[in-house]
Amino acid sequence: MAEVCRGVVPETDSSPSPPCESHSRVARRRRMELRKVKFVTPPETENGIKRPKLRIYSRFCDNAVENSCSDEENQLRLLVTNKGSPPTIIVAPILSPLNCTSLLVQSVACPKFGFASVCGRRRDMEDAVAIHPSFLQMEQENSGDLHYFGVYDGHGCSHVATKCKERLHELVKEELENNEGNDEWELAMDRSFHRMEKEVIAWNKTVTRATCRCEMQTPECDAVGSTAVVAVVTPDKIIVANCGDSRAILCRNGKAIPLSNDQKPDRPDELNRIQEAGGRVIYWDGPRVSGVLAMSRAIGDNYLKPYVICEPEVTITDRTAEDDCLILASDGLWDVVSNDTACGVAGMCLKGKAPPVSSAPASMPENGPVGVVNSDQGCSDASMLLTKLALARRSSDNVSVVVVDLRNNT
Template identity: 60%
Template sequence: MGDICYGVVSKKGKSPPCESSQRAARLRRIEIRRCKPSVATPERENGQKRQKLEHTPSSELLSRDCENAVENSIWNGEQIGSGNGKSEAKKISVAKQSSIMHPKFGSASVCGKRRDMEDAVALHPNFWRKGDGLHYFGVYDGHGCSHVATKCKDRLHELVKEELESREGLTDWESAMERSFFRMDREVAVRDADVSSPNCRCKLQPPACNTVGSTAVVSIITPDKIIIANCGDSRAVLCRNGSAVPLSVDHKPNRLDELNRIQAAGGRVIYWDGPRVLGVLAMSRAIGDDYLKPYVICEPEVTIVDRTAGDEFLILASDGLWDVLTNDTACGVVRLCLGHRAAGGEISEKACSDASTLLARVALARQSADNVSVVVINLKKR
């Protein structure tokens, strides 16, 4: 308990008795402060440095604290601090950010002149958490009914993920994609009535019919590669340095190598409103369609290309678009749309969605008679 002092300062200016005790208390506090650990803060004579710190926003101070926490933390048993540790901490933070970020993309699907919508679109950025920056996009064009395309939308990316995990790395993309497509084909072959959607026409044809299938064009975007797996007549087109680069070739029955394969298996290609397998199916590869095996197979063709600084965007679309638009025309429409929508050098997801919608509208304006599904993925790196 502190001393209470009573008295009046004398006219001669002598200090009261309590002043000496107050000085002693100050001296004790000074000694205590000297014993406490402190952080030296550089201070200029005019106090500008202290004033700057006092007016620093709290969010900025919080971010500095987070950086310091990363730099002084322990990673895998090693201290991250000064020197090389700072660069390691930055690498860790960049890796964490890259796993969260994904390329801008947009999609559009329209029924068009068809009675039913049988297309499906899969959009799965960062679909595999064990891989840094892996993004999955797919377009599935169903025929006969919608349930095979819907099943591919719900399951194919999961099968790809399982294959990658079983192989413990990204060593063989071609084998992983082929295995995933074969497994998907087996899953749709054992479909029962409960799997179909409420609007599925197959409910009117018990037991489950085997005359339903779907094309599949799948793209996996990595930080340095573009992997395309295509089965059917959907298509992937890359715009690189202003030019259209097809990354898949349509599986049509009149394609020379496909025609030879079908005939070698004992099948025929009959022209009925275009070339068709046994006069029925207008494509030579698809998931499902058990009644046309072994002439129609589910094996995809896999294309792997390295990403370059000139890559602008990737288009995945069903044949409802490609029946009425060339690769160059489609890329020109998207470039025009993204060029008008870009603000400050950045392309937003709305711009990609607008480009996809514009492509679908152009296809309808050109009298496309099929469902139209489009995915546009921006590939420009920041």
Template identity: 35%
Template sequence: MVCSSYLRSLIIRAGNTGIFTKTRVRLNNIQWSLHAVPALGLNYTWRCEFRRCLKMMVDSGAAAKRGPVTDLLLDKDDDGGFVSGGWKSEDRKLSCGYSSFRGKRATMEDFYDIKTSHIDGKSVCMFGVFDGHGGSRAAEYLKEHLFENLSKHPQFLTDTKLAISAHVFISVEDEMKHQISLSLCESYQQTDVEFLDSERDSYRDDGSTASTAVLVGNHLYVANVGDSRTVISKAGKAIALSDDHKPNRTDERKRIENAGGVVMWAGTWRVGGVLAMSRAFGNRMLKQFVVSEPEIQDQEIDEEIELLVLASDGLWDVVPNDDAVALARMEEEPESAARKLTETAFTRGSADNITCIVVKFHHNNNADPAKIPA
């Protein structure tokens, strides 16, 4: 049982963050953000029915030239440490759903973030899953700051001009790809430095993964640190757009050993016998070896690209890429797909927090609005 004083404090905190808000909200010329919150510590079993969902949408800072006023969906709550929700773009070309579940863990260390805006006349959507370890602070910090830092980066979506350097011709498209990749790398590492600085007086040493997808018009950039993962469905085939950063990866092991570190077996391959991933935010004591530099892949979104799945390893540990895509394709609404993936991972025995985002692309501009998820 939860003591009355503790329950009362939770209710107060929930009220302060707007969990119990049942009204429709308008944000005036600001970028909006969806994010997860730690579960309230209530008991949950696999028999619990996924009855209702919580849509928490909190505004956050954005770069200049933001998009139009956006209506937020009504909030809904659940009593089992489970949250889910969804959104669709105004032009109905894009819809997404998210689902996050504490699962068998005593605490919730997963966070996620979804942002949309217009920057320099370009439509930009940002999706991220952050899986904390050793505590939730690092993952929460990423949710609060990573996309903010990215959108404020001076080279992110600047007016791209034809570049000629040392007699080498660089196309407008290639120059934009270079700028966005540079922005992602620098924003990741800037955020890591700022997080470590914010925790310099703390005795904690938690860390977090980050798997992010940035959609600029019809071009997708996936940046990954750690063992969360991003997968697309192309004509029904699952294609991973990130490669898990595990210490036993040949290139990662070589990098760690060249830096003076060691990879050893301790139930699984671990950096220094401690950390089961080779890249992460935070982890001050291992920072020389466990870097926050992302690996970046880009993908043009054409009519063969159906959907995108980002998830923490609580999903990927028990649901292969092909299964995830097959399950997501069975659901018309991305929120339903995200919930189904979360539930499937739990019933298959995942012992971790489970968080996923499903993004669906609607290529038919003249599609019947009634057939596009609300």
């Protein structure tokens, strides 16, 4: 048996090698010697440019939050633990290939929520969901944080819905900040939606087969659009801006209160507006603008201007202690599930009276779940159960559902 020698040879040790070692073994050991490591604080500037500082804010969300973020934000994942004690923050690279998120935080300041988004029986997934807790901190006294929730239902392709997911909350934030807190919600939302449409139309002009998933030539991208239902939750109000046939409802004391009105071509006021603009509503598998689009308002759809507009309808609702939850969803849910039924299902889940729901719905079509994100088990179960109910009732569209728990009066 070969003799094994052990030991650490200092760099300054000039003593001869042990007799058991060959010359090659000595050289190999010297290459493997431990070297001293010197830690140097990086300079404040590098090549004359000040190094950016990492900012960690003291406000954290109550749970795991998966948001849409920029490429820079997608480089980090923040994990916050030890609730009730000083938070421990672990920064780690995101390994998931998903385009969604990353910011996992904890705090009692943010409402609990959950959402589910499935492709359903459609060939492609064209829905998008954006959730941004504490996306804006108002400076006024006792104004608290503002929380943003949005559901976008694309048609023609997914890229307009994706652009809304990436940008609309930023535009809303800019408009509210520029408004200096005057609470002119209708004006801020209207400007945000119009700016969003201008960005989409400008972006469509640059779309080519190489950059657009719909593989359309540039002129054909004018036929792509998206609905948008957005809710901004403040400590005392719920502001909803709706453009299209996605919908928001408030569950209060077990009853459903609509916070938006579907903008369909056969709605009397919408029908009059379209006809006064010189357009027509043709019944082809339901009422459609020019026999094509099944909604009268949307972001995009430049080829149907001026009949299809992006002006949102805004409602402002005061919060009460009887509020249970807020539900936002695409028409894939509302086509087959009533407001009252959705409210009942969500309320049952929030009270813990519904059995736990697995993240993968039973009998899910081949295009299975696209996203299931939760910060609260009750909200997660409610969103998933509503999605499963829509599929069980043979919804043929993409289905996206967001459930926000309002019982903590956040």
